[in-house]
Structure formats: structure tokens, C-alpha cells
Amino acid sequence: MVRKTKEEAEQTRKELIQAARRVFHQCGVSRSTLEKIAKAAGVTRGAVYWHFKDKAALFFAMREDVFVPMVERTDALLFSEQFTNPLDAIEASIKEFFRVLEDCSVVREVFEIMISRCEYVDEFASVQEDVARPAQTFLAKIEGVYQQAAAKGMLRPGLSPLDAARDTWAFTSGVLHLMLACQKGSDLPQRIPDMISAHMAMRRCVAP
Known part of the structure; x- marks a missing residue:
């Protein structure tokens, strides 16, 4: 169960990075919000903050x-x-x-x-x-x-x-x-x- 949870968390992180790339590319970084990225990834904003402290951290990832x-x-x-x-x-x-x-x-x-x-x-x-x-x-x-x-x-x-x-x-x-x-x-x-x-x-x- 723990392994599955870790695997799911890693998968969510990957999906957030992919979603951020799409949103950044479409909207530009300054006009992109964590809400937009969360929506594109199909998760809540809280899930974004669980993996990344802010937009800059997501950008570097x-x-x-x-x-x-x-x-x-x-x-x-x-x-x-x-x-x-x-x-x-x-x-x-x-x-x-x-x-x-x-x-x-x-x-x-x-x-x-x-x-x-x-x-x-x-x-x-x-x-x-x-x-x-x-x-x-x-x-x-x-x-x-x-x-x-x-x-x-x-x-x-x-x-x-x-x-x-x-x-x-x-x-x-x-x-x-x-x-x-x-x-x-x-x-x-x-x-x-x-x-x-x-x-x-x-x-x-x-x-x-």
C-alpha cells in the first residue's frame, strides 16, 4: 500500500510537470496560475502545493x-x-x-x-x-x-x-x-x- 501511494504521488508529480509545461507554453509563465495548472492536470490546487511550494518551484522542476x-x-x-x-x-x-x-x-x-x-x-x-x-x-x-x-x-x-x-x-x-x-x-x-x-x-x- 505504501509503495502504491508513493508511485501514485510520483505519477501525480509527473502529470503536474507536464500540465505546467502545456499551460506555460500556451499562456506564458506570468499569466499562468497554479489553478490553471491544477485544472489541466485534473487535480486540486492543494495537490499542487503538496508537491511544489510555488510556481517557481514547478517551473524549475x-x-x-x-x-x-x-x-x-x-x-x-x-x-x-x-x-x-x-x-x-x-x-x-x-x-x-x-x-x-x-x-x-x-x-x-x-x-x-x-x-x-x-x-x-x-x-x-x-x-x-x-x-x-x-x-x-x-x-x-x-x-x-x-x-x-x-x-x-x-x-x-x-x-x-x-x-x-x-x-x-x-x-x-x-x-x-x-x-x-x-x-x-x-x-x-x-x-x-x-x-x-x-x-x-x-x-x-x-x-x-
């Missing part, structure tokens, strides 16, 4: 539900030993990120919510730093891999690992915003892998 598996997939490539050249690992990791974003509507919805459907004001004014933390973590990770490339003589001479990492961070962020804003039917998603390859080619050491 929704984000982590997508980010954790996404980071696991991209990090598996970024830190894989299958690549002799660390730059190949960066390229594969970024391509995997955009492939998942294109193939998985749930992942895309969460990024759309975070980028274009959330105003970081009022109760969300204090969470902007937490929202930005994954981007800072990404920057630190790729800087480390660029350092490995430099140590192996595979990074273009005169380009520091930190500058390379910042440029790749800005490039990835820009492509992400373009992808989320592109019109239906645009060929941008199909061009992104080549764009990533071109970006990384400019960082590679060319043998004499």
Missing part, C-alpha cells in the same frame, strides 16, 4: 525534467574518449543538442518557454541567476575541452581556449534563438549541422 537527460546525452559526447581530437567532441555534442531540440517537441517547448514565454519579474525576478546557470556551466565545460585541444596542438594558433569557448557559447545561443524563432517550413534546422561544422572548422589548427 519542468526545466530539470528536460535538462537532466539532455545534459547527460550531450556530455556523453563532449567527454567521450572516442574522439582523438577534442574539437570533434565539441562539434558532436552541439550537433546532438540541436538534433534533440528538432526531434523532441517537449524539449523545444521548454526552451521556448524559458526564452520567449517567461518574464523574469515579480516572483521570478530572483530566479534569473538560476535560470542562466546552465549556460554558464556549458561555457565552463567547453572551455575545458578547448584547453585539451590547445594542449594537443589542435586549436588554431593565437586563439585562447577562453575566447574560443565564449565564441562557441555565443554562436550556440544565437543559433538556438534563430531556430526557435524560425517560421514553420524553414530550412534552417537542416542547415544547422553544416553551420556547426563551419564554426568549428575556424577553430581547428590547419596542418602546414
Whole structure:
């Protein structure tokens, strides 16, 4: 009986996260209420508070539900030993990120919510730093891999690992915003892998 109760509670939590994603995406975060989310999940507002202390907590749970598996997939490539050249690992990791974003509507919805459907004001004014933390973590990770490339003589001479990492961070962020804003039917998603390859080619050491 206890196991069943725990399983039911976990299922309710998952349904609340899914409902929050739908409501946030449809209404925008600031116009979404816990009442709307509870109704979409088919539960009472009290059930929402049993699992989450407020809307911000539910927002972060929704984000982590997508980010954790996404980071696991991209990090598996970024830190894989299958690549002799660390730059190949960066390229594969970024391509995997955009492939998942294109193939998985749930992942895309969460990024759309975070980028274009959330105003970081009022109760969300204090969470902007937490929202930005994954981007800072990404920057630190790729800087480390660029350092490995430099140590192996595979990074273009005169380009520091930190500058390379910042440029790749800005490039990835820009492509992400373009992808989320592109019109239906645009060929941008199909061009992104080549764009990533071109970006990384400019960082590679060319043998004499």
C-alpha cells in the first residue's frame, strides 16, 4: 500500500510537470496560475502545493525534467574518449543538442518557454541567476575541452581556449534563438549541422 501511494504521488508529480509545461507554453509563465495548472492536470490546487511550494518551484522542476537527460546525452559526447581530437567532441555534442531540440517537441517547448514565454519579474525576478546557470556551466565545460585541444596542438594558433569557448557559447545561443524563432517550413534546422561544422572548422589548427 505504501509503495502504491508513493508511485501514485510520483505519477501525480509527473502529470503536474507536464500540465505546467502545456499551460506555460500556451499562456506564458506570468499569466499562468497554479489553478490553471491544477485544472489541466485534473487535480486540486492543494495537490499542487503538496508537491511544489510555488510556481517557481514547478517551473524549475519542468526545466530539470528536460535538462537532466539532455545534459547527460550531450556530455556523453563532449567527454567521450572516442574522439582523438577534442574539437570533434565539441562539434558532436552541439550537433546532438540541436538534433534533440528538432526531434523532441517537449524539449523545444521548454526552451521556448524559458526564452520567449517567461518574464523574469515579480516572483521570478530572483530566479534569473538560476535560470542562466546552465549556460554558464556549458561555457565552463567547453572551455575545458578547448584547453585539451590547445594542449594537443589542435586549436588554431593565437586563439585562447577562453575566447574560443565564449565564441562557441555565443554562436550556440544565437543559433538556438534563430531556430526557435524560425517560421514553420524553414530550412534552417537542416542547415544547422553544416553551420556547426563551419564554426568549428575556424577553430581547428590547419596542418602546414
